Amino acid sequence: MVALALREISRRKSRTLLSVCSFLLIALLVAAGHCLGRAIRKATAEPLKVTGADLVVTRQVRPCPFYAVKRPKGLGAITADEVRQIAQVPGVKAASGSLVVWAFHEGQPTVVTGVIPDSVKTGPLRQYRSGERCCVLEEGRLFDPTKDETVLDKGFADQRNAKVGDRVILGDREFTVCGILKVAGVAVIGGGQAYLPLKTVQDMLRRQVPEEVEVVDYVFVATQRADDVAAVTAAVEKIIGEGAQISSQDSLPGEISRSAAMTAAGSGAFVVLILVVGGLLVVRGALSSVRERVVEIGIMRALGWRKRHVASLLGYETVLQGILGAVPGALAGYVVAFTICAHMNLSLPASFNSYPPCATTEPALELTLEPSVSPDGIVITLLLTVALAVVAGLIAGRYAASRAPMDSLRQP
Amino acid sequence: MAEGQNQNRGVAQNTVRTEAVMKVYARTDGDVRALDGVSVQVAPGETVAITGPSGSGKSTLLSLIAGLDRPTSGELVVLGQRLGDLNEDGLADLRRRHMGFVFQNYHLIPTLTVWENVMLPLVPQQGNSLGLKSRALHCIERVGLQKRIRHLPGELSGGEQQRVGLARALVTDPTLILADEPTGNLDAESAGVILDLLFGLARDGGRTVLLTTHDRAVAGRCGREIRMRDGRVETGRQEP
Numbered sequence: 001m002v003a004l005a006l007r008e009i010s011r012r013k014s015r016t017l018l019s020v021c022s023f024l025l026i027a028l029l030v031a032a033g034h035c036l037g038r039a040i041r042k043a044t045a046e047p048l049k050v051t052g053a054d055l056v057v058t059r060q061v062r063p064c065p066f067y068a069v070k071r072p073k074g075l076g077a078i079t080a081d082e083v084r085q086i087a088q089v090p091g092v093k094a095a096s097g098s099l100v101v102w103a104f105h106e107g108q109p110t111v112v113t114g115v116i117p118d119s120v121k122t123g124p125l126r127q128y129r130s131g132e133r134c135c136v137l138e139e140g141r142l143f144d145p146t147k148d149e150t151v152l153d154k155g156f157a158d159q160r161n162a163k164v165g166d167r168v169i170l171g172d173r174e175f176t177v178c179g180i181l182k183v184a185g186v187a188v189i190g191g192g193q194a195y196l197p198l199k200t201v202q203d204m205l206r207r208q209v210p211e212e213v214e215v216v217d218y219v220f221v222a223t224q225r226a227d228d229v230a231a232v233t234a235a236v237e238k239i240i241g242e243g244a245q246i247s248s249q250d251s252l253p254g255e256i257s258r259s260a261a262m263t264a265a266g267s268g269a270f271v272v273l274i275l276v277v278g279g280l281l282v283v284r285g286a287l288s289s290v291r292e293r294v295v296e297i298g299i300m301r302a303l304g305w306r307k308r309h310v311a312s313l314l315g316y317e318t319v320l321q322g323i324l325g326a327v328p329g330a331l332a333g334y335v336v337a338f339t340i341c342a343h344m345n346l347s348l349p350a351s352f353n354s355y356p357p358c359a360t361t362e363p364a365l366e367l368t369l370e371p372s373v374s375p376d377g378i379v380i381t382l383l384l385t386v387a388l389a390v391v392a393g394l395i396a397g398r399y400a401a402s403r404a405p406m407d408s409l410r411q412p
Numbered sequence: 413m414a415e416g417q418n419q420n421r422g423v424a425q426n427t428v429r430t431e432a433v434m435k436v437y438a439r440t441d442g443d444v445r446a447l448d449g450v451s452v453q454v455a456p457g458e459t460v461a462i463t464g465p466s467g468s469g470k471s472t473l474l475s476l477i478a479g480l481d482r483p484t485s486g487e488l489v490v491l492g493q494r495l496g497d498l499n500e501d502g503l504a505d506l507r508r509r510h511m512g513f514v515f516q517n518y519h520l521i522p523t524l525t526v527w528e529n530v531m532l533p534l535v536p537q538q539g540n541s542l543g544l545k546s547r548a549l550h551c552i553e554r555v556g557l558q559k560r561i562r563h564l565p566g567e568l569s570g571g572e573q574q575r576v577g578l579a580r581a582l583v584t585d586p587t588l589i590l591a592d593e594p595t596g597n598l599d600a601e602s603a604g605v606i607l608d609l610l611f612g613l614a615r616d617g618g619r620t621v622l623l624t625t626h627d628r629a630v631a632g633r634c635g636r637e638i639r640m641r642d643g644r645v646e647t648g649r650q651e652p
Contacts, residue, residue, distance in 0.1 A: 004528070004535055011523040299519045300532065302480055303580070304508020306501045309536040406481045409519070 001309075005316035009324075015289055016321060022285055023325025023385055024332065026278035031333025031381040032340070033270045035371050039341050043367040044252040047187040047348055050135050052122040053220035054229055056189050057086065057236055060243040060351065067208035069103045069171045072111070072354040077215035082239055086219055089235040091228030097216025098123050098190050099201045100354040103171030109356050110156075110170050111363070113192030114201025114216075117145045122220040124190040125151070125181065133185030133368060140164040140179030145197040150175040154182045155361045156193035170194055171204050187348045188364045189247075190218040193355075245351060255349040256367070271384065279388050286318055286396035297400045298408025311397030318396060322389020323382075330381040334373055341369040425492055427588055427620040428454035428477055433486030435472050435643075446472040448643040449486070456587075459614060459621040461631035464640035470624035471592050473640070477622065478511060478590050479503035491587055508533055512581030514610070514623075516593035518573040520565040520580075526552065527561045530579045537584075551579040555609055571602030578609055582617075589614055591623035595630055607633055 009016045048054065061076030071077065078097060087095040096116055102109040115125045125142070128135040143149035150170065152162055157180050162168055166177045181195065198216070205212055223232050229248050237244050247255060290297070300310055346367040355363040435447040447469045454460050462470045475481045476488055479495050480503075488495040491510050498506065507513075520529045530552055534544045552558055555575040565573050574594065581589055594610065595603035607630060614621045623634065631637045639646040 001535060007528065008523060295519070296521050299515075299521065301504065302478070302507065302513055302515075302519075303533040304504050304506075304511070304584070305536055306504045313535075404481065406475050409480070409515075 001312055002316050002320075005313055005320055008313070009317050009320055012289075015292070016324075019282070019285055019289070019318070019321040020325040022278065022282050023322045023389060024329035025325075026274060026282070026388060027326040027329025027381050027385040028333040028336060029274045029278070030271050030384055031330040031377060032337040033274065033333075034377045034380060035334055035337035035373075036340060037270070038374065038377065039337070039369045039371040040253060040346070041249075043346060043369045044256060045249045046130070046367070047189050047252070047352075048247075048249055049130075050126065050128045050186050051124060051189050051220050052126045052128075052222060054223045054226070054248060055221040055233060055236065056247045056352075057219040057221060057240060058217060058245045058247075058351065059240055060245050069101050069204045069208045071205070071212075071217055072100055072102055072356070074351070075100065075217040075354065076243055077212050077217060078219055078240065080214040080216075083216060083219055085239045086221060086236055089232055089239075091223050091225070091232045093222045093224045094122060095219055095221045096122050097198070098218045098220070099198055099205065099216045100190055100192055100218060101171075101201055101205055102356055103194075103204065105169045105171060108360070109358065110194055111192040111355050111359060112170050112194045112196055112201055112204075113190055113354075114196050114198040117143055117197045122222055123218075124188050124192070125195055128186065130186070135181065135183045135186050135188055135364075137179050138182035140177070143178050143195070143197060145199065148173065148175045148200075149178040151179040151181050151195040152177050153191070153193050153195075153361065153364075154180050159360055168194070170196070172207075173204065183364045185366075185368045186364065187352075187367050189348065189352050190220075190354065191364050193359070193361055247349075247352075252348075255351070256346055275384060275388055279391065282318075282388060282392040283395050286314070286392045287399055290314065290396045290400040293400075294403065294408045297403065298405050301401075301405035302409060307401035310401045311394070314397040314400055315390065315393035318393030319386060319389045322386045322392075326382045326385035326389075329385065330378055333381065334371070334377075338371050341371040344369055425456070426453045426489070427456045427458070427491060428452065428622065429489040430473070430477070431487040431489075433473070433476060433483045433488060435469075435476060435481070436484045445643050447476070447483070450640075450643070450645055451486075452638055452645060454620060454622055456620055457618050458636060459611060459634045460623070461634035461637045462622065462624045462640060463626060463628075463631045463637055464646070465626065468640040469643040470626075470640055472643075474590055474592050474622065474624050478513065479506060508536065508584060510584075510587045512584065512586035512589045512619075514574070514577050514581045514589065514591035514594045516596040518565070518570075518577045518597075520573055520576055522565050525562050525564055526557055526568070526576050526579075529565065529576055530583050532580060533584050547585070548579075548583050551583045552576075554582070554613060555579045569602070570598055571605060574598060574602070574606050575609065578606065578613070582613055585617070587619060589619055589621045589623075591621065593624055593626075595625070595627065603627075603630070 059076030059078055060074055083095055083097045099114040101112050103112045113124055115123050143151055162177050164177050167174050202214055223229055233246050236246055297310055348365040353363055353365055430450055430452050433447055433450045437444040437446055450473055464470050476483050477490055493506055530548045552561060555578050557575055595606055625631055
């Protein structure tokens with residue numbers, strides 16, 4: 001039966017080509033959707049991985065007035081008390097804040113991030129490496145909080161031609177460069193051009209805005225378990241109140257763009273949509289093929305083929321076409337996904353851009369899409385496409401077998 | 413094995429028996445009575461021609477005997493099986509195991525070669541494929557098409573196509589051969605070849621042949637003739 005099915009499809013070239021192309025397209029879309037979804041999920045998960053947090057909490061407010069040292073546009077203050085409350089939420093393993101400010105000197109702002117020097121397990125200064133991509137202290141060391149020391153972003157240091165041991169002015173104070181932070185290929189949430197101890201930055205801000213005591217504008221929250229994220233998010237929303245923006249691995253794609261969200265979070269739904277629409281087309285094609293072969297089917301029935309024999313033959317034909325389409329379709333899908341990833345520019349949402357428009361260096365917000373050929377993706381694509389072929393074959397076969405042999409033979 | 417079957421074929425039980433068979437087709441412009449109380453009997457080994465003008469019900473009777481269609485009323489007993497008692501699968505099995513079909517317009521599958529068309533009735537059959545293949549080859553040799561085995565139907569003449577149809581009808585070693593206007597589309601010479609083959613093969617295997625025709629010459633070569641008109645059996649000619 002399989003041999004006969006193979007011969008039938010090999011001799012009905014145009015019909016087979018059409019059917020194989022349909023399956024190829026379905027497999028292509030499924031594989032590409034799956035691969036893109038994975039790449040986007042991975043890319044959007046990385047910024048949180050860089051900071052070692054499961055949630056990043058900010059408060060969105062209206063821009064504050066100009067000061068020599070000020071919080072970035074739109075970022076609101078989160079008090080130390082609020083950070084403590086967040087740390088006490090059930091399911092929270094650790095919560096630490098950082099303060100990003102714009103420190104002006106001679107009219108030129110520098111984005112300065114204040115971090116807790118003895119706790120770099122979470123936050124923008126956390127050491128991170130994934131292949132060639134990294135956020136690591138390339139030269140020098142972390143700052144000593146008792147001294148006026150700063151760690152500079154490599155791009156900023158290169159631009160200023162600053163080296164370890166040099167002196168730089170940030171806002172109204174001078175600091176010694178003690179380390180150079182290299183950020184390559186990763187997006188850093190709450191990153192800056194210069195890093196200082198949190199207390200130092202809070203002091204710099206308080207001198208300009210006396211009511212802002214011990215405030216931060218980013219809170220990095222690590223949960224005990226992945227399952228705790230939803231409950232912790234709800235609790236943190238209550239603590240922060242109006243303007244709370246809480247980003248997690250699940251919500252980040254949606255904050256980046258609608259299409260990224262759909263591709264990443266909805267890749268399952270996307271695949272289902274492809275299968276439904278593609279399935280309808282394939283079934284329509286299979287039924288149309290059966291209608292063309294009504295007399296043949298009548299001959300088979302007249303020669304003593306049972307209904308299930310006819311259904312099996314048509315089923316085998318469709319499954320073989322499905323396999324013929326699925327294999328190159330899956331490969332083509334990965335090629336398409338890799339091409340899209342190579343040309344797609346995704347970056348963290350604007351709310352994470354703490355840099356002023358006049359900043360001399362670009363913030364590290366670019367997301368790197370790294371598509372990969374996953375065995376499970378290939379298996380899923382092949383299985384789904386072949387399953388679709390089985391369904392189409394069964395429907396077409398049942399339709400073919402349901403006709404009375406005489407009715408089929410009487411067809412003109 | 414063939415001889416044993418021939419002995420079985422020799423028993424007195426009729427190969428085909430129809431009792432008051434009626435077939436009515438419901439049409440929007442009124443019912444059409446294709447068969448109106450047809451009762452015929454065909455004994456084993458007989459060659460019977462069903463004749464009559466177009467629309468007389470010849471092909472309808474043949475399709476009912478083959479179990480391709482159900483009668484509106486009446487009873488059909490074919491090869492000892494009451495067709496009304498068989499479901500679709502039972503009818504298909506009966507056709508596959510015991511009947512061979514020859515169609516007026518050959519009804520070969522255009523995408524399959526001569527060999528594949530002849531093998532077609534054997535595809536659903538489980539068993540020794542080598543044995544089945546040698547049987548198919550034997551049938552093709554009997555109709556003289558062993559050199560055209562890899563040809564597609566489109567590459568054959570009408571007479572050759574009908575010979576393929578004949579080989580296909582015989583490949584299951586059937587007891588009963590049903591032929592619907594087997595020479596209707598052929599010239600006189602090709603028709604003669606087909607009839608020689610059909611009757612020769614039927615006689616060698618002790619098979620029963622039931623064919624429809626409106627050709628007096630074809631009917632004349634059969635042992636008996638059942639003449640039909642307006643869905644009824646008009647008269648019959650018995651074998652001398």
